Amino acid sequence: MDFWKRLLNIDRRIIYLVIAITVIVPFFLPTGWPINVTYEVKNIYDYIENLGPEGVVLLSADYDASTLAELQPMFDACLRHCFARDVKVIVMSLFPQGVGLAEISLKRIAKEYNKVNGVDYCFLGYKPGGSIIIMGMGSNIRIPFPSDYYGTPLKDIPMMKDINNFSDIDLVISFSGTGIVASWLYYAHEPYNQDIAWGVTAVMASDYYPFLQSHQIVGLIGGMKGAAEYETLISKPSLATSGMDAQSWAHIMIIVFIIIGNIGYLAMRKKERRM
Amino acid sequence: MHLSPSIGVWVAVFLTLCVLSFLYKDNPFYKFAEHLVVGVSVGYGMVLWYTQGILPKFITPFFKEGKYIYIVPAILGIMITMQLVRKYAWLARFPMAFLLGASSGIGLPRTMQAGVIKQLEATMVPMGFSRLQYIWNIVIFVGVLSVLIYFFFSKEHKGVFGGIANIGIWYLMIGFGATFGYTVMARLSLFIGRVLFIIQTALGIQVAG
Numbered sequence: 001m002d003f004w005k006r007l008l009n010i011d012r013r014i015i016y017l018v019i020a021i022t023v024i025v026p027f028f029l030p031t032g033w034p035i036n037v038t039y040e041v042k043n044i045y046d047y048i049e050n051l052g053p054e055g056v057v058l059l060s061a062d063y064d065a066s067t068l069a070e071l072q073p074m075f076d077a078c079l080r081h082c083f084a085r086d087v088k089v090i091v092m093s094l095f096p097q098g099v100g101l102a103e104i105s106l107k108r109i110a111k112e113y114n115k116v117n118g119v120d121y122c123f124l125g126y127k128p129g130g131s132i133i134i135m136g137m138g139s140n141i142r143i144p145f146p147s148d149y150y151g152t153p154l155k156d157i158p159m160m161k162d163i164n165n166f167s168d169i170d171l172v173i174s175f176s177g178t179g180i181v182a183s184w185l186y187y188a189h190e191p192y193n194q195d196i197a198w199g200v201t202a203v204m205a206s207d208y209y210p211f212l213q214s215h216q217i218v219g220l221i222g223g224m225k226g227a228a229e230y231e232t233l234i235s236k237p238s239l240a241t242s243g244m245d246a247q248s249w250a251h252i253m254i255i256v257f258i259i260i261g262n263i264g265y266l267a268m269r270k271k272e273r274r275m
Numbered sequence: 276m277h278l279s280p281s282i283g284v285w286v287a288v289f290l291t292l293c294v295l296s297f298l299y300k301d302n303p304f305y306k307f308a309e310h311l312v313v314g315v316s317v318g319y320g321m322v323l324w325y326t327q328g329i330l331p332k333f334i335t336p337f338f339k340e341g342k343y344i345y346i347v348p349a350i351l352g353i354m355i356t357m358q359l360v361r362k363y364a365w366l367a368r369f370p371m372a373f374l375l376g377a378s379s380g381i382g383l384p385r386t387m388q389a390g391v392i393k394q395l396e397a398t399m400v401p402m403g404f405s406r407l408q409y410i411w412n413i414v415i416f417v418g419v420l421s422v423l424i425y426f427f428f429s430k431e432h433k434g435v436f437g438g439i440a441n442i443g444i445w446y447l448m449i450g451f452g453a454t455f456g457y458t459v460m461a462r463l464s465l466f467i468g469r470v471l472f473i474i475q476t477a478l479g480i481q482v483a484g
Contacts (some may be wrong), residue, residue: 003382016298023470025464027482040373064316069459069468096320099327128328135381146331186385202461206454213415216389223457224464243483244465250463 004264004271015188015257022253033248034066038200041229043219046198047171048081055087056098057164060184061102063096067177067201068101072201073240074227075175076105081234083113083120088159090169092124092145093212094133094180101150118148118157127150130180134187138194153216166194172219181208185216199226208226277479288477293470418446 059078063071082089084272091106093099106123117119124145127133136144141164147153154160160169172194181198188194195218200208202223211217211235221230224247227240310445318483325420333349336342351370359366398419401407425443430441474480 013299019463020466023467024474027470030482067465069471070464096323097316099323100319127332128324128347131382149327182390185389186382190385190389202457202458202464204455206450206457208388210394210397214393216393223460224467225460239468239471243462243464244469246467247460247463247471250467251460254459 002271003135004267008264011102012130013107019253022249023246025240026249031249033245035225035228035244037229038226039234040209040220040222042164042228042233044078044171044173045230045233047197047218048078048085049058050086051087051170053086053088054092055085056090056169057087057094058090058169058172059102060092060094060096060172060176061105061182061263062174062176062178064095064097064177065101070201070223070227070238071175071241072101072105072197074101074221074230076109076238077227077230077234077236077240078173078199079105079109079219080112080236081230083109083115084124084234085251086120088091088126089121091121092184094130095176103149108150109118117150118152119146119159122154122159123149131183131187132263134183134189138188139190141178147237158167161217166192169194171195171197173197173199177201177204185211189216195198197221200267201232212259263264279477279479284477288473291473295469417442422446 002190048055051057057078059075061071061075063075079089079091091102093102103123106121109115110117115205117123117260124149125140125180128204129136129144133144141160142154145154148157164170166188172184172188174196176182176198177200179202181200184194184196184198189196197218198208199221200223202225205220205222205226208217208220212220221227224240225244228244231237231241279423290311295302296302324441333345337345337349351373353359355370356367357363357365398416400412400415401409402412402416421443422441423443425432425440425447427440430436472480474482
């Protein structure tokens with residue numbers, strides 16, 4: 001068997017091993033490549049940056065453990081930015097697993113910024129229903145969420161006293177690896193003109209750029225790269241920033257694999273034609 | 276290096292390795308982790324569904340606050356579960372019809388408005404060569420037009436029509452390429468997330484960030 005044929009039939013497990021090594025090594029030998037901030041991420045940053053202490057941002061953690069690596073860092077970064085700007089934060093989830101993941105982040109980051117539950121932030125928790133919940137919130141948040149996650153009625157929460165529906169919320173950011181983000185567009189932005197932004201997995205990002213171009217969304221954070229950009233903007237490097245070197249090296253390795261694979265394919269085709 | 280004292284962290288490490296072992300070949304450890312995640316997710320979801328849905332949205336208002344109208348959606352909900360009993364499965368058709376009708380009625384106009392009309396508006400933009408944005412607008416306009424023509428199958432793709440359809444194919448290919456690139460990035464991110472978890476959380480090695 002000649003070289004190219006052997007190369008094209010290489011065991012996929014060797015490729016996995018090479019990728020694994022390429023991902024692990026940069027954590028111990030970082031190259032520190034710069035992270036360029038794109039306008040779609042900067043738009044969200046600017047929006048929150050311009051909000052004062054009266055500003056209210058709703059973060060919807062519509063994700064589960066399977067997309068944690070991409071979405072949790074961007075959720076954390078946005079939450080840190082809101083708390084740093086003293087913006088009031090409402091956190092909720094339309095996904096059952098999202099509520100547990102969001103609560104862990106919320107408690108940890110609130111502690112970092114000395115923020116108090118009910119005064120600086122409110123955790124609404126999870127309600128099943130998806131778009132029905134969003135529609136209900138447009139009329140009155142107290143319809144789908146009569147109380148917060150811990151059972152305190154919203155009327156007894158100081159922060160929620162003047163917040164009744166979308167007209168009292170400046171920006172909604174939905175973090176999700178599913179099409180639920182579109183529900184926020186259809187049922188919050190469209191009927192109520194609510195400003196919305198999305199934090200999505202990289203797989204989904206390319207599908208949602210048209211909504212950015214049509215100005216239907218304020219901004220878009222796509223995958224770990226987008227999260228790293230946000231961490232750069234708030235000068236709080238964390239999980240996403242740590243992973244960017246590994247990501248870049250792995251991409252280079254995959255590009256090399258693609259080039260080698262194509263050269264091998266062309267070489268084989270040329271040989272077959274000759275024969 | 277400071278090993279995590281948490282048992283939960285090491286259980287998570289073990290399960291991560293079980294799942295990754297599938298890359299070598301299918302094995303009982305992978306199967307165990309796969310079944311565990313399905314079982315735990317369903318169990319966790321059901322508890323939340325009850326405590327965050329049924330309890331505050333039906334049991335409390337109906338039994339404690341006297342809001343008896345809530346019996347109507349509750350009965351409709353029970354009727355849907357009748358699908359599980361063959362003899363009474365027909366009962367599920369009524370709430371299903373209500374659900375489909377209501378969802379379509381609510382969803383269609385908004386989906387059309389936000390997903391089609393607004394997107395069409397975004398293609399009706401100033402075009403020209405005096406500004407960079409205007410050139411990009413031409414790229415968008417040509418892309419939308421040529422891809423739509425590619426998907427128009429009532430006329431044979433020949434001549435000028437075929438030429439425009441070919442441009443559409445190029446746009447589609449570039450789109451697929453971008454999506455593939457993003458997909459690779461997403462899958463790698465998930466792996467990086469697990470590696471970071473093992474290195475930082477479990478082994479306690481702080482990496483540069």
